Amino acid sequence: EDQVTQSPEALRLQEGESSSLNCSYTVSGLRGLFWYRQDPGKGPEFLFTLYSAGEEKEKERLKATLTKKESFLHITAPKPEDSATYLCAVQAGSNTGKLIFGQGTTLQVKP
């Protein structure tokens, strides 16, 4: 069964303290891996799509990387406004575009 696991569940950082979020997956035929940011009470906001091992994408203080078994979301010098839940999802198997999500990592950045 296709599965996505994110760790840690929660992460508290001081402003400027860099760290990484992990997304491990087991899927049959990965078509794409997606990162989203979700603020409380709102829908997920699309960040990145990664399609193949070795691929990297960057946006401001965020950098996403992909291997054959996991993806990392690196946060460099985070600011309090980066506080949110970060969701990882995979698109696998049939060509429906259906996403299978992990449970998310809730990031809190303190000033």
Added chain:
Amino acid sequence: DTGVSQNPRHKITKRGQNVTFRCDPISEHNRLYWYRQTLGQGPEFLTYFQNEAQLEKSRLLSDRFSAERPKGSFSTLEIQRTEQGDSAMYLCASSLANGGAFFGQGTRLTVV
């Protein structure tokens, strides 16, 4: 491009009542998805449309749930005889084929 729009944003209903939610996708997107999210969990897939055809339904979608997408534009999700366990955020997303999905702000359903 105004993004994916969902209405209403919040709905409180009594157990046993029927509710209907609406989703207006990004206009050029032919794929539309419904997901359900409970507190502390990631979204769970419910159903998928390509244009007006409903091509996949999750086993989570009991026969009290029905979704439509007439004319391949907006979509509705109806829940009949609501139960307390239906309380959740219902999210709609749209995409182009093989593209990333863009989500709406969701409809928060509370069944009392």
